[in-house]
Amino acid sequence: MSEAIVNRILEFVAIIGRFGIFFSRVIQVLFTTLPDWKLVLEQMYRIGVTSLPVIAAVCILAGSTLSLVGIHIFKEFGGQNMIGLFIGLSCIREMSPILVGAMMASKPGTDIAATIATMRVKEQIDALEVMAINPIWFLIIPRLIAFVFVAPFLVIFADFLAVAAGYVVSVYQFNVNGGTYIADVIRYLSVQDLYNGMIKGAVFAVVTCVIACFYGFTSAPGPKGVSMAINRSVVLISSLIVILNYFMTEIMYGKVS
C-alpha cells in the first residue's frame, strides 16, 4: 500500500518535472527564434474565428440567464432598475473571461491536444525532427502567439454579447427602462474593467495553450492515449482557470476601499 502511494507521488513529481522542462524549452524557442507569421495567422483564424460562434452562443445564454435570475433576486429589494449594474459588473469582470477561458479550453484547447497527440501517435513529430524542423517552433509557438493575441478580442466580443443579451431580456421581457440599464452599465464600469478582463483572457490563453500542447506532446500511443490527453488537458485547464481567476480577482479588485 505504502509503495503504491510512494509511486504515485513519484509519478506526480515526474510529471511536474517534465512539464517544467517542456515549458522552459517553449520559452527558450519563443525568445530565440522568429516565428513563422504565416502559421501564426492560420492559427489565429482557426482559434479565433472558429470558436467565435460557440463563445457567442454560450455568452448570450449566460447573459440572459443572469438577467432572469438577477431580476428575480432584485425584485425582493424592489431594485429591478439596478439590473444593469448587476449584469455589467458580473459579466464584464468575471463571467465573460471565465466563459471564454472555459470555451477556449474545450474547443481550441482540445483541438490542439487532439491534433498534436494524433501527430505524436502517427510519429509525425518524429518525422519533423528528422527533417531538422524543431517541433516546438513549428507546432507550439504559432499556437501560443495566436492564442495570446486572439483571447482578449474574444473576451471583448463576449462582454458585448453578454451585456446585450441581458439588455434584451430585461428590457423586452421584464420592461426595465432601457436608458437606465445602459446608464448603469456606463456609470459603474470603467475602461479599466475591460482591460482587466482582457488581461485575464490573455493569461487563461497562455495556460490553455501550454497545457494542451504539453498533454498532446507527451500522449501515450493509440486512440486511448489521444482521448486520455484530451480528457486530462481539458480538466486541468478548466480547474486552473477558475483557481487563477480567484487570485487575479483578488489582485485586481481585492483592495477594500
Added chain:
Amino acid sequence: MSGLVSILQGTGRIGYFMGEVAYWMVRPPFYWRETIKQMHHIGFQTLLPVLAVVGPTGMVVTLQGLKIFQLFGAEQMISSLLAAAIFRELSPTLSSLMVSSQAGSSIAGEIGTMRVKEEIDALEIMAVNPIQFLVIPRLLALALVCPILNALASFCGILGGYTVAVILKGHNSGAFIANLMNFMSVSDIWIGMLKASVFGVAVGVVACYRGYMTTGGAAGVGQAANNTVVQAILAVVVLNYLMTAMILGISAP
C-alpha cells in the same frame, strides 16, 4: 443547402439514437453491476475537478458581491446573494461543465476507442446489445451521480464564500449564517439537484452518441472527444436558460 441537409441529418441521427436508448432502457436485461461500476468511476473521477471549480467560484462571487453590496451598505446580505447564485445557478452549471469535460470526454474516448477497435461489433456478435451494455449504464450513472456531485459542490462553494467573507474580510459569521438560512429554502437545493441531473443526462447523451458514431482511427477518437466537450457545454447552457425560465416562471409570486 448542403449545410442545412447535414444539420438535419445530424438531428435525425441523434433523435434516432435517443429513441433507441429510450426503447432499450425499459427492457431487460439490466446491467446493474455495470451501472454501479460506472457510478463509482464517474463519481470519483469527477469529484476533485468539480470541487476545484466551484469552491473558487464561491470565493469570487463573495469578493465581487462584497464590493457591489458596499455601494448600498449591505455587506451583511452577501450570503443571500451567494446562496442564490451558488445553489440555483453556478453549482449545477459549473459542475456539469466539469462533468462534460471530465466524464464526457472520457466516455466519448472510451466508446470511440471501442468502436474504432471493433469491440462494439464484437459485442453485437456475442449477442450483447451495445446500447444496453455501454450507453444505458453510463446515462443512468450520470443521472444519479450528478446531483450528488452538485450537492458536494454547493457545499464547497458556500464554504469558499464563508472563507472569504468571514475569515479573510472579517465580516460577522453569525450574520452570514443567519442570512443564508433566511433567504434559502430547501426547494432551492432540490432545484439545483434536478438541474444537475438533467444536465448529466444531456452530457451523457451527447458523449455516448459522439463516441458511438466515431469513425477513422485515433484522429477520429480525438475529434469525437473534442466535439463532445463543446456540444455538451452548449447543451448545458441552453438547457440551463430554459430551466431557469421555467422554474422562475413557476415560482414567481
